[in-house]
Amino acid sequence: MSGNSFGKLFSVTTFGESHGPAIGCVIDGCPPGMALSEADIQFELDRRKPGTSRHVTQRQESDRVQILSGVYEGVTTGTPIALLIPNEDQRSKDYGNIAETFRPGHADYTYWHKYGVRDPRGGGRSSARLTAPVVGAGAVARKWLKERYGIGFMGCMRQLGEIAIPFQGWEHVANNPFFAATADAALLARLETYMDELRRAGDSIGARIDVVATGVPVGFGQPIYDKLDADIAYAMMGINAVKGVEIGAGFGAVTQKGSEHGDELTPGGFVGNQSGGVLGGISTGQDITVSLAIKPTSSIRVPRRSIDKAGQPAMVETFGRHDPCVGIRATPIAEAMLALVLIDHALMGRAQCGDVRVDTPRI
Incomplete structure (x- = not known):
């Protein structure tokens, strides 16, 4: 199976399956000399791990990361960094009834036809469990970007099903199980009730996630085929269950006039950020803003029509144990993927244009 690596200069290759002994990744291209410990990575993994509230899968995984290589005496050496995360709470017997059939909306049917074999235990390689090592790699990227450029990452849920979540401030995100940027107790209680009803019904729902990178310098990205926004969209579509990506105004640009959408420039900076921080495939120095559409969880208790391997009808x-809304835990994953894109472009920009100097001041 190819297609398991992401990035050019900062390359991440993941390995493992949902119900195998362990999952992990190898990071190739991390610059040397950065202090790095397992604690630096564990914080982000704890934000993503299962079992953190009654609204997500109750699979109990500590997701304790081990650094196997690439760090000596607490400092990155420039050699590949291997991260290992043991699987501790597999219940493979739960999937015995679907070994010969295909779950609607899942990768079962396509994997079977492409490879002629599939691992039905929790989806195997197609499981969202494989986002854990991505979050681990993203933590390494975030640390380097913060220390080198002062870049920060934030994300939140902006919609759960039909329920819109008004933005009230980033400080609220860590205070509720939905990564919602609100302190509205009535709204949070409504979200709790909604998820409880979905779980009892054995059904699922989708979500919208917003993610932002702040402090990004001007000049990340390449024109034409390696545009920064193109690589961001590519990365986000690689996250399990993502079915749509918007950058800046996104689909809202359809109804905007040019006089509205084009961000005017003044000596004090851009007037707006309809571009989402990217023009001509290159970062503008503004915040990078991205929105994701997350589909409903495909693994649900509601009986649905399908076929078996022989092509015969089946229910x-x-x-x-599954998340009624996979979007609840998607925020740290989206932040990690954005960090992986930005560190790759930072390293490419340093290699090609590190000595470029212009007289016009940056705004």
Whole structure:
């Protein structure tokens, strides 16, 4: 199976399956000389891990990361960094009833036809469990970008199903299980009730996630085929269950006039950020703003029509432990993917244009 690596100069290759002994990744291209410990990575993994509230899968995984290589005496050496995360709470028996059938909306059917074999235990390689090592790699990227450029990352849920979540401030995100940027107790209670109803019904729902990178310098990205926004969209579509990506105004640009959408420049800076921080595929120095559409979880208890491997009709009901909304834990994953894109472009920009100097001041 190819397609398991992401990035050019900062390259991440993940390995493992949902119900195998462990998952992990190898990071190739991390610059040397950066202090790095497992604690630096564990914080982000704890934000993503399962079992953190009643609204997500109750699979109990500590997701304790181990650094196997690439760090000596607490400092990165420039050699590949291997991260290992043991799987501790597999219940493979929950998937015995779907070994010969295909779950609607899942990768079962396509994997079977492409490879002629598939691992039905929790989706195997297609499981969102494989986002854990991505978050680990993203933590390494975030640390280097913060120390080198002062870049920060934030994300939040902006919509759960039909319920819109008004933005009230980033400080609220860590105070509720939905990564919602609100302190509205009534709204949070509504979200709790909604998720409880979905779980009882054995059904699922989608979500919208916003993610932002601040402090990004002007000049990240390449024109034409390696545009920064193109690589961001590519990265975000690589996250399990993502079905749509917007950068800046996104689809809202359809109804905007040019006089509205084009961000005017003044000596004090840009007047707006409809571009989402990218023009001509190159960062403007503004915040990078991205929105994701997350589809409903495909593994649900509601019986649904399908076929078996022989092509005969079948009814599928998925047991096991699943998130009624995978979007709840998607925020740290989206932040990690954005960090992986930005560190790759930072390193490419340093290699090609590190000595470029212009007289016009940056705004």
